[in-house]
Amino acid sequence: MNYSTLKKTVALSFASLMAVGVANAQTDSTMSASTTTAKVFGGRGQYNTWSFGLNAGVVSPLVAIGGVHDYTDWKARLGYGASLRWQLAHSFGLQLEAHGGKVAGTNESANNGTRDGFRSYDTRFWSGTLSGTVNVATIDFIRRKNAVNFFVTAGGGMVWYNPTYVTANNVAGRYTNSDGSNHYVKSLVIPVGAGVKFRLADALALNLGYTMNFTDDDNLDALKRGYPSKDKYSYGYGGLEYTFGPSSKPNLDWVNPVAMMYDELYDAALRQEVEALKGRVTNVENAVNDLKKDSDGDGVSDQFDKCPNTPAGTVVDGAGCPIKFPEPAADSVKAEAYSNIQFDFDSSVLRTSSYSVLDAVSADMRSNTAKTVELDGYASSEGTAAHNLRLSKDRANSVKTYLVNSGVEARRIKVKGLGETNPIADNSTEEGRVMNRRVEFKQK
Known part of the structure; x- marks a missing residue:
């Protein structure tokens, strides 16, 4: 050859x-689409x-x-x-x-x-x-x-x-x-x-x-x-x-990897699962929107609002219902309204027993819009002077927060922390220390 x-x-x-x-x-170029059991990234074993x-x-x-x-x-x-x-x-x-x-x-x-x-x-x-x-x-x-x-x-x-x-x-x-x-x-x-x-x-x-x-x-x-x-x-x-x-x-x-990826992406079961997932996401979004909905604008969502359609500007509680404040009835009520607010040891949390006095103060100040007040916070003599000064101011701010939340303008309330100064009782006894843990009102 x-x-x-x-x-x-x-x-x-x-x-x-x-x-x-x-x-x-x-x-092969004209054959119909056919899938196999092989999956992308499924390994050589398939x-x-x-x-x-x-x-x-x-x-x-x-x-x-x-x-x-x-x-x-x-x-x-x-x-x-x-x-x-x-x-x-x-x-x-x-x-x-x-x-x-x-x-x-x-x-x-x-x-x-x-x-x-x-x-x-x-x-x-x-x-x-x-x-x-x-x-x-x-x-x-x-x-x-x-x-x-x-x-x-x-x-x-x-x-x-x-x-x-x-x-x-x-x-x-x-x-x-x-x-x-x-x-x-x-x-x-x-x-x-x-x-x-x-x-x-x-x-x-x-x-x-x-x-x-x-x-x-x-x-x-x-x-x-x-x-x-x-x-x-x-x-x-x-x-x-x-x-x-x-x-x-x-x-x-x-094997053509492109065809494999196409088959895997267009698998009927996968598409059904994606559609089902879309439906679940839509349900969650609707539920979130329902939770956020507040038709009357009182800050409480409709799902939890027990008093819907409250007028704009109404002070409401956590259930969306208006808070009713007692109106002053006489001078004796006014005098009670500005009684000292007492506190527990090393605490600035309001006692529930103080709410009636504070509600009376709020009612009086809302009915007399020209009136202002100074809140003087005090502490007993336990602890350091610096600590007691901070504690006394925190107590005065607790009173102010309550009054502001009840409808009194913040600009009409001044706060001072005076620490363990100006005691009104003997700090050597527990009875005296209890009385010194207080906030006093000064009307102006």
Whole structure:
């Protein structure tokens, strides 16, 4: 087989297989939407990931990137192989490969058909390699399922070979051991390749590929030159690959992540759950709005307002009902209204017994809008003077807060804290200290 005939044969085969793949891709582009049990970020366990392949093709001592060949001519020889691949992701897998075949060349174009003392060689080899395989452009925005995958590979391994050669004197020879058996040379080999894969079915694919194999030795062709050079060979092949696993699981090699995300987002159960969640959120929002609604503006929401429609400005209690303050009846009531307010030890909290006096003060001041009052807070002599000063002012502010909440304008009330000064009883007795814990009114 000459080089020109080989090129034509390979090109025609490649074109035919591409046509089959394109037709298959067009079929996939029009297929109806179908979902699988696989989920985005669901892990490798939901896919079939192990594949076994067989291939055969043409081996030559030349590679696509060029380089030196120790013979003037090369011969195409048969190559064959098997592979075991573990797909780790949509775009990456590890592949263990075993190959065998022959590499051959001649010096037919040289003077007298010889060169460097050799007429030809024909080397049988075996190799074992481990490579990484990267699928290119695995995400497809047009079709739901990929039908064509382009891939690149690179790895390393070992090659064993035994050259058979013919010398310039037409003497045939080969590498032998001391006992006369064939001697196989062992060398490191680095395969680098690319190819295209066509999906015939989810578990079956047609592979076309080309691999350049770089050895770490220089006698693959039985000739070791006097200057540094490394022998190499290429392998163009076609083959079938079968993926193991149950049919209920998709082949990870052909999964399109875009289609998976689409199916997961438009899953009927998920959409129903989202709609139900929207309804629950709407109910919560309506409930919150009902809780906030205050039709009469009295500061108590309608849900808790026991006295709706109170007039604007009405002072109400926590239930939304108006607070009724007693009206002054006589001068004696007025006099009671401004009685001292007593407090418990170290406390500024109003006693409930003081409410009647404070209500009377509020009623009087609301009926006499020109009247103002000064609140003088005091404390007994226990504790430090600074503490008692703060405590006395807090007591006066407690009285002011009550009066303001009952409807008296804050501007008409002045507050003073006088501490333990001006006692009205003896601080050496408990009875006297009780009387000194007070707030006095000064009317103006």
